[in-house]
Amino acid sequence: MISPETLLNLLPYACGDTNLNLPEKTSGKVRDWYKLPDGNRLIVTTDRLSAFDRILARVPYKGQVLNQLSSWWFGQIENIIPNHLVSIPDQNAAIVSIAEPFRVEVIVRGYISGVTSTSLWYRYSLGEREIYGYRFPEGLKKNQELPQPIITPTTKGGVNEHDERLTCLEVVEKGLLDSRTWEQVQSAALSVFRRGQELARKAGLVLVDTKYEFGRSSDNRVILIDEVHTPDSSRFWKADTYDEQFISGLEPENFDKEFVRIAYAEKGYRGEGEIPMMQEDLWVSASQRYITIYEMLTGKTFEPGDYPVEPRLVKNLERAGVSG
DSSP states (O other), rough: OOHHHHHHHHHHHHHHOOOOOOOOOOSSSSSEEETTSSSSSSEEEOOOOOOTTTGGGSTHHHHHHHHHHHHHHHHHHHTTTSSSSSEETTEEEEEEOOEEEEEEEEEEEEEEOOOOTTSHHHHHHHTOOOTTEOOTTTOTTTTTEEEEOOOOOEOOTTTTSSSOOOOOHHHHTSSSSHHHHHHHHHHHHHEEEEEEEEEEHHHHEEEEEEEEEEEEETSOOEEEEEEEESSTTTEEEEEEHHHHHHTTTOOBOOOTHHHHHHHHHTTOOOOOOOOOOOOOHHHHHHHHHHHHHHHOOOOOOOOOOSSSOEEEEEOHHHTTOOOO
């Protein structure tokens, strides 16, 4: 495990920014797209933003952990659904095939938990029993395992077109996906989640919930895109302490971005309004948790590349002459 002192020294470099003097820029959470004069696209992977209002980019080595862990997961689930990964040239980069992302993100939840305003437990604790199209019984306790995993889709898009919470029925009603494609996506998401739960359990972890993104490849296949089962896209607890903590009414120790979310929630911040200042040891602890998840799941020691890392310029595959 990397020492806290090393992680602390890396804090000034954890956030980065990129602004190229090129026209027609489109920004996403972790990438910028530039249209070049010759009509091709240039994709800039910045890793400066992530979920939860841009605050997670302060976690040292976050991008490298996500890159390496996600590529490991793709290998564990490739017999369930194809994915967009072509190769991993080094610890900091993944080359992926071009795909058309669906306008729906799929969140699979195995437990009733969470602290943000969109979480199952937060809404349940306010007295709601019909949540995301599912009817929940009375008497559930926080962090309790659900009888079976459920899917809660949300929209994926640009500004003002992101994170609209939907029911499964609304995905088809709103024309986001046709019924056949949506059935494929749901089936794949549940199968990948069950595989994730199985491998997490073998590693001594509990996979609580996760987010999947799907798209359509150039040969018209439904494929899995973006990262998979990382501390930014999933929630993990330690399996050996979960039962005791649940029975005692204690909060499980989070080994993912929920650790940061809870720290902010304790200061009254749930994703809106002024972002409170936090102590630097929060980001050191978050980085240690990210690395712990990587090492427990893969059985490998995390070996980072050079740091700080300049934002990597990755040309799209058509221009680079790579197929996949």
